[in-house]
Amino acid sequence: MLGRFDYQVPVRVIFGAGRVSEIGAIAKAYGKKALIVATGTSSMRNGLIGRLQVYLSVEGIQSEYFNEVSPNPTSFQIDKGAGFAMEKGCDMVIGLGGGSAIDAAKAIAVVMGHGKPIWNFAAGCVENPLEITEKTLPIIAVTTTSGTGSHITCYSVVSNEETRQKPGLGSPNLYPRVAFVDPELMVTMPPKTTAATGFDVFAHSLEAYTSNLSTPITDLYCEEAIRLVGRYLPRAVKDGTDIEARTALAFADTLAGFSITVAVVTLCHAAAHAVGGICHTVHGEVLAVLTPYFAEFSMKSRPEKYKKLGMLLRNEAVLADKSEDDLLNDGISEILKLVVDIGLETRLNRLGIKAHDLEAIARDTVGYMSGAVALDPRKAGMEEVLNILKEAY
Ligand SMILES: [Fe+2]
Structure with a gap:
């Protein structure tokens, strides 16, 4: 017999081979200038960043690119990425990659929206953590791994190198508005x-x-x-x-x-x-x-x-x-x-x-x-x- 339960996950999923090409048409509902967050240089080398920037620009969306994010993104990297994006006037954040890139994008959207360093929001790790509110900028996820589920979840995992902690920050305001799941982006992932x-x-x-x-x-x-x-x-x-x-x-x-x-x-x-x-x-x-x-x-x-x-x-x-x-x-x-x-x-x-x-x-x-x-x-x-x-x- 079924008991009582709640179920709500408000993420629009765009699933299927080749569908990342629709990102410009969809992203224009959320802003005019995107920060694209990726880890390392592989997305740049394989041309994915360039493709994404073209898909965005044909729909009139400008973009900036921040790749100083490591696997297990750190609070320092997130604050730095947010500072860069605020200087450039970005009004939405696109996470391109695996869980690290998408988690970093979510956390950067929090810092940009609230104007406070990310560790202030680390519940369980700091006293009186700040609340992640609807001031968080719109987040779009483009997943290139399968994966961490981060394109669907309302969590962002942030590491702090000083305290050696790796908590998951959670809030309904961390849901990506849209998640692109394009299997063609995954074929180059190493074994x-x-x-x-x-x-x-x-x-x-x-x-x-x-x-x-x-x-x-x-x-x-x-x-x-x-x-x-x-x-x-x-x-x-x-x-x-x-x-x-x-x-x-x-x-x-x-x-x-x-x-x-x-x-x-x-x-x-x-x-x-x-x-x-x-x-x-x-x-x-x-x-x-x-x-x-x-x-x-x-x-x-x-x-x-x-x-x-x-x-x-x-x-x-x-x-x-x-x-x-x-x-x-x-x-x-x-x-x-x-x-x-x-x-x-x-x-x-x-x-x-x-x-x-x-x-x-x-x-x-x-x-x-x-x-x-x-x-x-x-x-x-x-x-x-x-x-x-x-x-x-
Ligand atoms: Fe996991």
């Missing part, structure tokens, strides 16, 4: 990035599926996203030009994005953020190591969902006639199989994380990431988290 971002989609789907905030709508999205990742991620890692696999993963990322907006993420993402804040690791690579361990920890607290995992990852239609314990263990084996298939690591020490950091990671997990910890079906404190981290090390 390792495809694997890491693809695993992030899986982790979002699994955590939103098993979260205390899951809804019947997001459950459908998550089940489909898990099926799509299981079926297509190994294919996309093997052959990046496989447009059918790219399209399926872009769709899975979008479904997972809607799901984490409503059902959020749980314990494993809390720990992965804490790892990223301290060790500057690649988000999806950390999740690939941690997910089997945290899933094993939580699975008996929501067995009706976890027992379907193996079936979903193998794209089977019916649950096998096995005991609940066998089905739960089958799910863990399938996750491990996926991790190995896509060439990711299975131990934290292989990611350059130092054993002496584990305690601080556990402390931050249950500290500034406690919101996500509370959504896990199983209660966990610092001791449990530290034990899991040691196991995964």
Whole structure:
């Protein structure tokens, strides 16, 4: 029987190969001069920035370009980007790239709208954080990975190099007005990035599926996203030009994005953020190591969902006639199989994380990431988290 639930995600999705060419016609409703935010120089080298600027200019929109954003964008970079865009008179922000570029674009839109440094808005990290209001400039997302779901969500993850924290800022004012999901932009993604971002989609789907905030709508999205990742991620890692696999993963990322907006993420993402804040690791690579361990920890607290995992990852239609314990263990084996298939690591020490950091990671997990910890079906404190981290090390 269905219980009570709320569901609202106000993002216009423009999905399909070649559709990024429509950005000028759509963006002109939101402003006259755009700041395009990207990470590094690859978008410039492969001509994507130039194409975007042409699509905008034919509709009368001027644009500026800011690429001083790293993976795990920092509060310093965001404040700098906002200062640059304010000087240039930009009135909307386009995030072009993966989660880092889109998260940075969202945060820059906050700083520009409020005229205050981004860290002032970091709830959980500062005393009396400022509220992210409707003064935030309009945000448009153009995703080139599949992905972090950031093109759909109302979150922006910001790292602070001084405090070594990596909180997720959340507000309804952080929703992109429009999200372009064009699988053609994803065919040049290298295999390792495809694997890491693809695993992030899986982790979002699994955590939103098993979260205390899951809804019947997001459950459908998550089940489909898990099926799509299981079926297509190994294919996309093997052959990046496989447009059918790219399209399926872009769709899975979008479904997972809607799901984490409503059902959020749980314990494993809390720990992965804490790892990223301290060790500057690649988000999806950390999740690939941690997910089997945290899933094993939580699975008996929501067995009706976890027992379907193996079936979903193998794209089977019916649950096998096995005991609940066998089905739960089958799910863990399938996750491990996926991790190995896509060439990711299975131990934290292989990611350059130092054993002496584990305690601080556990402390931050249950500290500034406690919101996500509370959504896990199983209660966990610092001791449990530290034990899991040691196991995964
Ligand atoms: Fe994630």
